[in-house]
Amino acid sequence: MLESIYVGMTGLLGYSRGLRVIANNTANLNTPGFKSSSLQFTDLFYTGGNLSGGNTGANQGQNQLGFGLNTAGTSISFKQGELRQTGNDLDMAVDGQGLFVLQNADGKVSYTRAGQFKFDTDGALVNRVGGEKVMALGEGDAFVPITLAGQMMNPGKTTTKLTFTGTVPASGTDALVVGGLQVIDASGQSHALTMKLYQATSTPEGMSVKVEILDGTVVIATNALVFSDGKPVAATARIPVTYSPAGQPPMALTLDFGTDVVLFSGGTQIKMASQDGVAPGTLSGAVFDETGTLRMTYTNGQTVKGARLALARFSSPDAVESLGGNQFDVLDKSAWRLGSAGEGAFGKIASGRVEISNVDLSQEFSDLVIMQRGYQASSQVISTANEMLQQLFSMKSK
Structure with a gap:
């Protein structure tokens, strides 16, 4: 009977540990990244049926008595949470x-x-x-x-290329002025240049249009854009310009007319489509x-x-x-x-x-009932063994 009380005590201890694991899981139901655990149960060692604990008789394998419940640590479930x-x-x-x-x-x-x-x-x-x-x-x-x-x-980027699109007038007495050509210098400052396109003239290579680039009223570059069958000749479609902003090193710019620019009678819709410079940013x-x-x-x-x-x-x-x-x-x-x-x-x-936590609340509640029943059963074993001991002492006193 003393052994029965000891076995019952191992059950109480084991199930109380199981209850603690369940309590920890449910308490962390909403804890981000929490991984639930489960307690591992094992049985304790076995001995023969005699009080001394030795194995006796030919059927010693069938005459073993266990010493209760043991816990072998917790196992973490790394199942992914929601x-x-x-x-x-x-x-x-x-x-x-x-x-x-x-x-x-x-x-x-x-x-x-x-x-x-x-x-x-x-x-x-x-x-x-x-x-x-x-x-x-x-x-x-x-x-x-x-x-x-x-x-x-972000330090930004100095402008190196300006791309144009649209139509260049094939005739007309006044120069076509295209303003607001924004370029970014090495310090991140923006400068607005102006471009002038003059009346096309006939040359052996094709129709030539004089191009001027101005910084305010100062002409910084002059070149010719030659058209053949209304399209820029490849050799002149990209015009190099060297621009020296005040207090800054010279900038090598390329004016690209080779993609979407055509010569057209009465056309006045040429504009800068893009430039590759970027101002500084936070x-x-x-x-x-x-x-x-x-x-x-x-x-x-x-x-x-x-x-x-x-x-x-x-x-x-x-x-x-x-x-x-x-x-x-x-x-x-x-x-x-x-x-x-x-x-x-x-x-x-x-x-x-x-x-979020991977705790399965329905599973935890199910395990909670099992732990409760196990604890109650172990407690009942101890109570019964205690009553049997009291009965034995009562018999001895008589």
Whole structure:
């Protein structure tokens, strides 16, 4: 009977641990990136039926008595949770097996499925909960932080080419003036040039149109645009111009008339279609694409690629340890691999979403009933054994 009380106590202890695991799962029902656990139950050792614990008789295998319940730790389920929309571009979820890589101020590396990030005051991408830096992969698979330092401004680009489209008049006494030809110099300043097209004249090569480029009233270049059968001759379709803005180095410009410009009687619709210069701009947005690559957008319309998120994955759940704070640690380094989103089983990045807990509440409630019944049964065993002992003591007293 004493052994029965001990067996009942192992049941109470085991089911109370099971209840604790269920309580932890249900409490984290809405915790981003949380992975549920289940308690592993095993039976304890066995002995023969005599009180001394030895095996006796020829049928010793059929005469074993168990010593109750044992727990063998918890098993983490890495089944993917639902990806929930948040509207925050720096909230990220991995649609696959990958985990984000974090590094704290002491250099300790941990891993998480809860991609709730932000850029701190220094421009570094950090975990919103604990402040750990989010890592990218550098040379030789070394971890490097993701930062906006030095990326807050886009220097722009100096203009090198102006493209024109439309019709050039084949006749007329007055020069055709095309103004507002915006060009960007090396300092990012914009300058408005003017172009004049004069009456076409006949030459052995075709109809020649005199072209002047002016900065205000100052002529900075003069050239001829020759047309054959109404289309620019290739040798003259691209006119080189050297422009020297005040206080800036000379700019080599090319005026391209070779694509959509024609000579037409009465035509006066030529205009600048585009120029390849870009003014400086400030950072207006930063988001990660499905490959985990940082894309920075600027007020000048430019988009620049930045660092790429590092992801890690494991081949066995036994290689993972829960640390709390939605983070995991490595138990067996040989079972872990590093990579990036879009590579094999690492998965893809979903921006503006977080992965919520994978806890199955209906399963937890079902397991809760089982734990309750097991605990009640173990408690009843102890009560019955106690009553039998009391009956035995009562018999002895008589």
